[in-house]
Amino acid sequence: MERFPRTTVGGISLPRLLIGTNWFLGWSHRGAAADAAIRERFPEPEDFYPVISVFLDAGVDALMAPISTTPIMERALDYAEQKSGKKIIRIDTPGVNVEDTPEGRRDAEAAIKHSAAVGSDFCLLHHTCVEKLLDKGSESIPRLPDYLSMIRDAGMIPGLSAHMPETVVYSDRCGYDVETYIQIFNCMGFLMQVEVESVARIIHEAKKPVMTIKPLAAGRTTPYVGLTFSFSAIRDCDMVAIGTSSPLEAAEDIEIASAVIEGRFPDLEARSSPYKQRILGH
Numbered sequence: 001m002e003r004f005p006r007t008t009v010g011g012i013s014l015p016r017l018l019i020g021t022n023w024f025l026g027w028s029h030r031g032a033a034a035d036a037a038i039r040e041r042f043p044e045p046e047d048f049y050p051v052i053s054v055f056l057d058a059g060v061d062a063l064m065a066p067i068s069t070t071p072i073m074e075r076a077l078d079y080a081e082q083k084s085g086k087k088i089i090r091i092d093t094p095g096v097n098v099e100d101t102p103e104g105r106r107d108a109e110a111a112i113k114h115s116a117a118v119g120s121d122f123c124l125l126h127h128t129c130v131e132k133l134l135d136k137g138s139e140s141i142p143r144l145p146d147y148l149s150m151i152r153d154a155g156m157i158p159g160l161s162a163h164m165p166e167t168v169v170y171s172d173r174c175g176y177d178v179e180t181y182i183q184i185f186n187c188m189g190f191l192m193q194v195e196v197e198s199v200a201r202i203i204h205e206a207k208k209p210v211m212t213i214k215p216l217a218a219g220r221t222t223p224y225v226g227l228t229f230s231f232s233a234i235r236d237c238d239m240v241a242i243g244t245s246s247p248l249e250a251a252e253d254i255e256i257a258s259a260v261i262e263g264r265f266p267d268l269e270a271r272s273s274p275y276k277q278r279i280l281g282h
Helices: 032-041 045-057 071-084 102-117 127-133 144-153 166-174 196-205 223-233 247-262
Strands: 006-009 012-015 017-019 062-065 089-092 122-125 157-161 181-184 210-213 239-242
Touching: 012 017, 017 045, 017 247, 045 071, 045 247, 102 122, 102 144, 122 127, 122 144, 127 157, 127 166, 144 157, 157 166, 166 181, 166 196, 181 196, 223 239, 223 247, 239 247
Parallel strands: 017 062, 017 239, 062 089, 089 122, 122 157, 157 181, 181 210, 210 239
Antiparallel strands: 006 012
């Protein structure tokens, strides 16, 4: 389980490659037809296992998803753990009610307790709720400490999903009780709100390890290009989450990521075409 390189976040050892889940749950960032095709491929919890097992065999034993709000993902994790006999570190990204009312607070506390109840090790508040709190005028995130305290009290490690790169900067500056961040980062700038170079600097200056997501820009670049860029551009303490739709894709991505970290060329089959040219013997 220790073969893939690891880092430490909040006292927990994590692989530097994380199992992403958009390609399990039907969030293709392409369109309704692609979303439906993904869901048709993974209709039952046990259908996730052939892909997850490839990651587990390589020592990639952490998965990121809105686990507590996606019942099929919770069931798929339970099935994978029972089938493999291995613990999967659960990085939950729940959206919670951040309304500044007694009812809003009760809803948020209930959602966070539910995250703990489904076995989450990390609770990283989803960017959609964090961004409702962010105040660019004061460069702070008012009331965030209240929710982070709820996460600690529930026995989980707190973090933030930071699609807005200001979130990382403000959180670090204010010294909030956050152990890690999720940040979109890819070579194409896909869904990034400022240029790639600025996000790279934010990641390098972050006071906590960063979990980068969408390394292949939702399929808009190849695994070799996307993973080579991401792992070359982040720190040794940072991570990359990647979703795959088949065991072969998972194995290929693991090999590419390992090769980048080790400073070698990946052991990959040549890309095929109907009448491909033979270049350099390939």
